[in-house]
Amino acid sequence: MKRPARWFWLLAGAVLLCAYAATALGQHAGQVVWEWDWPRKLFTPDGDPALARIIGLLRLPRVLGAILIGAALAPAGLVLQSVSRNPLADPFLLGISGGAALGVVVANALGASGGGMGLWFIPAVAFLGAQGATILVLSIARGPGQRVSLLGLVLGGVVINAFCSAIIVLLLTQFEPLKLRITTAWLAGGLGYLTWSQLAVGAVGVLVALVVLGFRSREINAFALGEEGARLVGVNASRVLYEVTWAASVLAGLAVSLGGLIGYIGLIVPHLVLMMSRRNFLPNLWLSALLGALVLLVADTLARTLLSPQEIPVGVLTALVGTPALLVLLRREMRR
Amino acid sequence: MKASTSGSSASETTTTTSNDDAAIAITDALGRRVELRQPATRIAALSPGFTEALFAVGCGDQVVLRDKWSDFPAGGQRLPTVDGAVISVTAVASFRPDLVLLYFKDDRNTHAFAQLGIPVAVFDPKSYAAVAEMIASIAVLCGRADAGRQLAAHMRQVAEGVTARVAAQPQPAPSVYVEVDASDIARPWTIGREALVTELLEMAGGRNALAHVRAPYAQVSAEEVLRADPAFVLLLSPGSRDRSERMRELSQRPGYADLRAIAQGRLIAEVDPDLVVRTGPRLAEGLQALHDALFPTPLETDRPGDAPLLEGP
Amino acid sequence: MKRLEVCGLHCGYGDKPLLRDVSFSLAPGEALSIVGANGTGKSTLLATLSGALHPLSGEIWLGGERLERVPARVRAQRMTLLLQQQPLDPGIRVRELVALGRTPWWRGLRGMSPADWEQVDAAIEMCDLVALADRPVGAISGGERQRARLAMVVAQNTGLILLDEPTNHLDVAHRFMLHRVVENLRTARQTTVISVLHALEDARRYAPRMLYLHGGTATCYEQSDYERLREHIVAAADVPPEWVY
Numbered sequence: 059m060k061r062p063a064r065w066f067w068l069l070a071g072a073v074l075l076c077a078y079a080a081t082a083l084g085q086h087a088g089q090v091v092w093e094w095d096w097p098r099k100l101f102t103p104d105g106d107p108a109l110a111r112i113i114g115l116l117r118l119p120r121v122l123g124a125i126l127i128g129a130a131l132a133p134a135g136l137v138l139q140s141v142s143r144n145p146l147a148d149p150f151l152l153g154i155s156g157g158a159a160l161g162v163v164v165a166n167a168l169g170a171s172g173g174g175m176g177l178w179f180i181p182a183v184a185f186l187g188a189q190g191a192t193i194l195v196l197s198i199a200r201g202p203g204q205r206v207s208l209l210g211l212v213l214g215g216v217v218i219n220a221f222c223s224a225i226i227v228l229l230l231t232q233f234e235p236l237k238l239r240i241t242t243a244w245l246a247g248g249l250g251y252l253t254w255s256q257l258a259v260g261a262v263g264v265l266v267a268l269v270v271l272g273f274r275s276r277e278i279n280a281f282a283l284g285e286e287g288a289r290l291v292g293v294n295a296s297r298v299l300y301e302v303t304w305a306a307s308v309l310a311g312l313a314v315s316l317g318g319l320i321g322y323i324g325l326i327v328p329h330l331v332l333m334m335s336r337r338n339f340l341p342n343l344w345l346s347a348l349l350g351a352l353v354l355l356v357a358d359t360l361a362r363t364l365l366s367p368q369e370i371p372v373g374v375l376t377a378l379v380g381t382p383a384l385l386v387l388l389r390r391e392m393r394r
Numbered sequence: 395m396k397a398s399t400s401g402s403s404a405s406e407t408t409t410t411t412s413n414d415d416a417a418i419a420i421t422d423a424l425g426r427r428v429e430l431r432q433p434a435t436r437i438a439a440l441s442p443g444f445t446e447a448l449f450a451v452g453c454g455d456q457v458v459l460r461d462k463w464s465d466f467p468a469g470g471q472r473l474p475t476v477d478g479a480v481i482s483v484t485a486v487a488s489f490r491p492d493l494v495l496l497y498f499k500d501d502r503n504t505h506a507f508a509q510l511g512i513p514v515a516v517f518d519p520k521s522y523a524a525v526a527e528m529i530a531s532i533a534v535l536c537g538r539a540d541a542g543r544q545l546a547a548h549m550r551q552v553a554e555g556v557t558a559r560v561a562a563q564p565q566p567a568p569s570v571y572v573e574v575d576a577s578d579i580a581r582p583w584t585i586g587r588e589a590l591v592t593e594l595l596e597m598a599g600g601r602n603a604l605a606h607v608r609a610p611y612a613q614v615s616a617e618e619v620l621r622a623d624p625a626f627v628l629l630l631s632p633g634s635r636d637r638s639e640r641m642r643e644l645s646q647r648p649g650y651a652d653l654r655a656i657a658q659g660r661l662i663a664e665v666d667p668d669l670v671v672r673t674g675p676r677l678a679e680g681l682q683a684l685h686d687a688l689f690p691t692p693l694e695t696d697r698p699g700d701a702p703l704l705e706g707p
Numbered sequence: 708m709k710r711l712e713v714c715g716l717h718c719g720y721g722d723k724p725l726l727r728d729v730s731f732s733l734a735p736g737e738a739l740s741i742v743g744a745n746g747t748g749k750s751t752l753l754a755t756l757s758g759a760l761h762p763l764s765g766e767i768w769l770g771g772e773r774l775e776r777v778p779a780r781v782r783a784q785r786m787t788l789l790l791q792q793q794p795l796d797p798g799i800r801v802r803e804l805v806a807l808g809r810t811p812w813w814r815g816l817r818g819m820s821p822a823d824w825e826q827v828d829a830a831i832e833m834c835d836l837v838a839l840a841d842r843p844v845g846a847i848s849g850g851e852r853q854r855a856r857l858a859m860v861v862a863q864n865t866g867l868i869l870l871d872e873p874t875n876h877l878d879v880a881h882r883f884m885l886h887r888v889v890e891n892l893r894t895a896r897q898t899t900v901i902s903v904l905h906a907l908e909d910a911r912r913y914a915p916r917m918l919y920l921h922g923g924t925a926t927c928y929e930q931s932d933y934e935r936l937r938e939h940i941v942a943a944a945d946v947p948p949e950w951v952y
Contacts, residue, residue, distance in 0.1 A: 086621045088606035108652040112617050115648035116580055143796045166577075180577070234463055235479050236611065240575050240583060243613060251580030251616075251648075276818070280810050282796040282803075283859075286759065290790075291863065292783025292811030337799050362615055367606060369581050369613045 062341035065334050069348035073125060076352060080121045080359045081113065088367040116251075123252040123260075124358040125351040127317040128327075130264045132350025133343050134309040135324030136331065137271055137302050140339055141281040142208050145391065149310035149324040152215040152303060153191035156222025158314040159245055161187025166241055167229045177253060181315035188311030191218050196303060205296035208285060211303060247320035247373020249358055256316065263312045267305045268347060274298060274305075275340035282337065320373045322380030323350050329387050420531045422515040423524075424499055430513060433537025434493035438486050440478040441497040444517070445470050446674035447529045451545055453536035459489045466668065466676075483507060493535060497673075517673075521593055522681070525673045526550055545675055552678040553597060556685045560599035568625035568688060569603035570595055570662075571655070575631050579647050580616045591630070591670050594677070598684035600626065620649045626688060627655045630667040637663045662687040709770030709785070709866045710734055711899055716765035718748060718755040724763050725751050729925040731918060735866065736897040738889070740910035743920030744944060749903045752920070753871055756901065757788040769867060783811035786867035789860045791875060797845025801855045804844055805830055808862035830861035833888055850881045857888060868892065870902040874909050886912065907940070907951060 084091045093099065093113075099106060100113045134149035150156075161183040195218050199210030226245075230238055271278070277298045280288040285295045313320070327350045331342050354372070357379070361372040419429040438459040439445040445464035448457050454469050461478025464470060476485050478497070483506040486494060494507055494514045507514045515535065519525040526546040533542020560567075572591055575583040585591050586607035595602055603624035604614060629640055640663040645651045655661065665687060669680030711733040719725040725748040733739055741749050754760040756767065758774070767774040769785055777785070787808075795804070808830070809823040819827075831840055834854045844852055853876070860868060870889075874882050892898040904910045910917050915930040921943055928936040941948050 084621075085615055085617050087618070108620060108623075108649065111649040111652060112620050116615070116617055116620075120580065143794065177579075231477070231480060236574065238479075239611065240577065244578070248578075248581065250578035276810060276813055280807055282799045283807060284794040286790065287793050287795075289759070289779065290757065290783060290787050291807060292780035294779045332798065337796065337803060367604065367612075367614045367618045368609065369615060 062335045062338075062345060065345055066341070066348065069345065069352060073348055073352050073355070076355050076359075077121050077125060080124075080355055081117050083359060083363060084112070084117070085363065085366050090363045090366055119252045119254060119257055120249050120358070120362075121355065122257055123249050123316055124355040126257065126260050126264060127249070127313045127320065128323055128350035128352065128354030129347040130260075130267075130309040130313040130350075131320065131323040131354070132327035132331075132346040133268060133271065134306040134313075136328035136342060136346045137278060137339075138306055138324075139328050140278050141299060141302055142212070143282065143284070145329065145387075146325070148321070149306050149313075150219070150319070150321065152211065152307060152310070153195045153218030153222070154188045154307055154310040155314065155319050155321075156219040156226075157187040157189070157191025157194075158184040158311060159187070159319060160222040160226055161190070162244065163226050163229050163241060166237070167232065177251065178256070181256060184315035185311045188307060188314055191222065192303065192307040192311075194218050196300065199303075206299045206303070207296070208299065211299065243371050244318050245373075246371035247318040247376070248361065248369065248371040249317045252316060260312050260316055263308060267308045267312075268343065270301065271305050272340055272343055274301060275338075275343065278302065278339045279337075318371070318373065320354065320376055322376040322384070323354055326380050326383050326387070327353055418534055418537075420515070420534050422531070423517045423519065423528070426516065428513055428515045428535070430493065430535060434491075434513075434535050436490060436492045437536060438476075438489060438491040438494045439464065440476070440481065440486075440495055442466065442668070442672050443497070443519075443525070443528075443674035444495040444532065446672065446676060447532050447545075448536060450675040451529065451533040451536070451538045451541040453533070453538055456536050458491060459486065483510075487512060495532065519673050520588075520590065522549070522553060522590070522597065522677060525590075525677055528673070529675055549675065549678045552682060556599075556681055557597055559685070559689075560597070563599065563689065567596070567599055567601040569622065570600045570626040570628050570688070571603040571619055571622060571624035572628045573631055574611060576647075578613075581613050582616060582619065583611060583613050584619075585630075586610055586612050590673065590677075594670055594681050594684055595628075598681055598688055600684070600688050616647075616649065620652065623653060624655050626660045626662060627653070628662045628665065628684075628687075630665075630671065632667075635664050635666070637661060709899075710768075711867060712766075712768040713756075714766045714768070716752075716755065716767065717763040718751045718760065719763055720751070720760070722763075725923065726920065726925060727923050729765070729918075731925075731927055733899050733901070733916075735899055736893050737916070738893060738900040738902070738914035739916050739918055740914040741901065741903045741918045741920065742905070742907060742910050742940075745905075747920040748923070749905075749920060750871065752925070753788065753869055753901075753903050757786070757869055758782055780811050783863070783865070785865055786869065787860055787863045787865045788869040788871060789857060789873055791871045791873075793856060795844050795852070798843050800841055800843050801836055801847070801858075802827065802831065802840045804855050805836075805858045805862050808859035808864075811863065826862050826864055830858040833861055833891060834858040835884060850877055853877065854881070854884070857885065861888065861892065864896070865898070867899045867901070870900065872903050872905060874904065874906070882909075889913070907937075 082092055082094050082096050084093050096113050100110050131149060135147065138147040138149060138151065139145055162180060165183045195211065195214035196206065198214030198217060199206050230241065233241060277293045280291050280293045283291065288295045327346055331346045331349055335342055335345060357375045358372045361370045361375050364370060418433060419427060421427050435456045436458045437448060437456050439448055439457050440461045442464040445457065445460045446466055448454060449467050449470060457470065457473060460470055460473045460475055462475040463478060481503050483503055487510055491512060494512055496514060496516045497518055499516050504514055517528045519528045526549040530542040530546040533539055572585045573582055574585060584604055584607065586609045587602060587605045588608055589610040592602045603622045604618060607614060634640060641661050644661065645656050650656055665683045669676050669683060713729060713731050716729040717724040717727050718729065729752060731739065741752060743749055751760065755762050762775065774782060805827050806819060809819060809826060812823065831837055834857055836854055836858055839847055839851060844855060873885055877885065889900055893900060902913050904913060917928045917936060919926050919928055919936060937951050940951050
């Protein structure tokens with residue numbers, strides 16, 4: 059039951075299958091239609107060029123975007139839970155959600171449209187906001203000894219998130235009702251329009267962050283002994299925490315910039331992975347990426363088809379499903 | 395002045411002008427009876443529709459407070475403003491109004507104003523006819539009942555004129571996709587069949603391409619829009635009202651160039667969204683503008699790229 | 708063979724040293740107990756030796772290397788510390804925990820080699836944990852958990868081991884086992900052991916040499932000097948002589 063390699067291939071296969079099925083799901087006049095032969099429709103557009111464009115420019119990027127974002131959020135949560143030994147750690151704990159959301163709300167408030175940046179504007183603002191928050195959190199976390207500590211990170215994250223929330227609420231009260239509604243929907247998380255180049259940039263970023271974490275897996279494993287214990291087995295705990303924070307911040311920042319605030323993936327998926335496998339960071343890293351991708355793909359597909367033609371923000375779905383799931387998991391923890 | 399509100403079960407607004415102990419009484423949208431001894435002269439208009447209605451019937455001088463989104467007419471700009479969505483009873487009361495017009499009911503607010511002895515009238519019209527009646531009721535409250543009746547009658551006349559012209563047309567109603575916001579071009583915001591704009595469209599001779607959406611405002615997938623392939627695209631989103639600029643913008647969106655509305659230049663960008671969204675007297679103008687945009691008269695067909703509407707929806 | 712030389716160590720937090728001029732030297736396989744009243748700086752000295760704290764001045768030499776100058780990974784190959792309390796991830800299994808002791812010896816991403824696992828299994832056997840090897844550490848008792856942490860220290864196979872009050876919370880059987888393991892390491896691997904102990908009887912049992920901390924200074928006593936040490940402790944603690952044995 060506990061062989062990661064087997065789970066790896068199982069999950070990879072499941073992700074591919076679901077991606078195929080999700081791309082086959084179309085929406086028409088409020089009804090959901092299955093177009094199982096979509097590759098043919100996509101690559102031989104002579105028959106229906108409009109449909110080929112719908113699949114190639116709207117649906118497929120969205121499916122791939124869900125996979126990418128899920129594969130970014132879950133490992134970010136896993137690494138933070140591993141170094142903090144706290145099962146409730148979430149990538150947004152580091153102030154990332156606050157910073158990204160604040161960036162977007164400020165941009166909306168200023169009525170800015172990014173000039174020539176066009177479609178890159180909102181993702182760029184969200185990502186920069188996330189990284190800005192991380193910089194602030196790290197500077198708060200650097201205690202007197204100029205070393206990053208876990209407690210400092212958590213405190214810094216709480217402070218920054220609270221501060222950003224306050225400013226966001228203030229700005230929102232200035233929005234007219236319709237704009238308020240639209241901004242609230244963005245804050246609830248959802249996969250909007252993603253160009254292929256945005257996907258490519260995101261994929262590169264996510265991959266680099268995952269590889270960096272992979273190289274640090276030995277040190278991350280040592281954190282099971284606590285910060286001091288890790289130091290005693292030769293790990294430079296402060297530097298590893300610093301690197302891990304940046305990697306998690308890049309992952310979560312990319313995820314938020316592409317998909318808004320989608321919660322619970324970073325919180326729940328690591329738990330599910332630990333139920334399937336032993337505590338060894340490197341295999342768990344890839345397992346969580348795959349499982350996160352799968353979960354978000356299913357959630358996003360439901361978000362666009364459950365109440366078709368209306369779109370539910372995917373963050374709402376993950377919260378509705380994630381909360382009872384979290385309760386079940388916590389119960390199991392408490393019983394042990 | 396005395397304010398009394400007794401719960402009555404009437405859901406339609408009716409207007410009566412005299413009563414035994416109250417000089418002016420109407421029933422508002424919630425079926426509440428609002429009675430004043432004399433016409434209100436210090437009115438707090440907490441929605442753009444109310445402000446426009448009051449000025450239109452000649453009661454502009456009787457308004458002491460407006461909500462911050464009321465930007466029409468220009469004469470109202472000098473008035474102090476307050477937030478109309480999150481209402482601070484203290485702030486409103488500090489202006490000593492003798493009538494407060496609200497566009498949604500909040501028990502706490504209503505109770506608070508009642509405690510302070512300030513009459514409140516709630517109007518939330520969901521149809522064109524309801525807007526006309528609302529204007530008449532408001533006019534009664536500010537002492538211009540005749541002007542109100544005339545304005546309401548004018549609105550009805552405009553509507554009748556438009557619907558008559560539509561009835562005289564042989565073609566079926568063209569489908570229209572209404573875009574409210576496209577910050578996310580893969581998931582734009584549109585209006586559903588419960589929105590007032592949908593009714594206006596139907597009166598103007600068109601129909602909502604996404605009528606299967608129920609809610610007044612909803613976010614849909616761009617895929618739905620592309621599949622619906624509407625005959626017209628109506629832009630109610632903020633931004634330029636210049637048609638060619640918006641045309642360029644839309645044709646750059648993935649898949650939108652395939653829409654026949656874009657290919658044939660049937661993009662309606664010049665209609666001021668306030669004319670069709672605000673529940674005030676300008677709805678008549680909005681209705682007329684919609685009709686003109688959907689069925690341009692021969693004099694107006696020198697816009698490049700236009701095709702006379704000979705095909706079906 | 709690595710000799711430990713501590714020269715003129717000043718330990719403390721901030722600017723003020725809690726302990727001044729600590730000097731001693733240990734040959735491989737020798738054992739030292741650090742004793743003293745509460746607050747005299749036992750933990751501070753241990754923290755300075757283990758590298759958690761920078762010495763305010765002075766030097767620590769191990770086998771010709773200055774320990775303070777050595778990178779963390781190398782230092783962890785030379786010496787380690789068995790903490791009194793340690794937060795642990797409760798889901799980790801005993802064998803995995805012991806395996807973490809091999810962390811300083813891994814190169815690159817290779818992870819555990821068969822030789823590493825041999826060390827791990829030997830340590831598990833030495834500490835009587837074979838039956839518990841597959842249990843999560845959250846599911847075993849406090850004493851068993853301490854054994855597991857001891858096994859991890861054993862697996863780390865360092866030339867110098869520091870023990871911070873290792874007999875606290877241990878029953879007689881466990882204390883005996885701890886003593887047995889430490890003696891085993893000293894004779895078989897020539898491991899140098901420094902233990903902080905607060906009960907004098909343990910100190911006598913564990914180490915023939917004692918470092919007595921008192922008033923900011925550290926004085927060395929051999930087993931043969933025990934009576935003199937006892938007199939000093941009675942005087943310092945102001946207790947009847949029968950209480951110190």
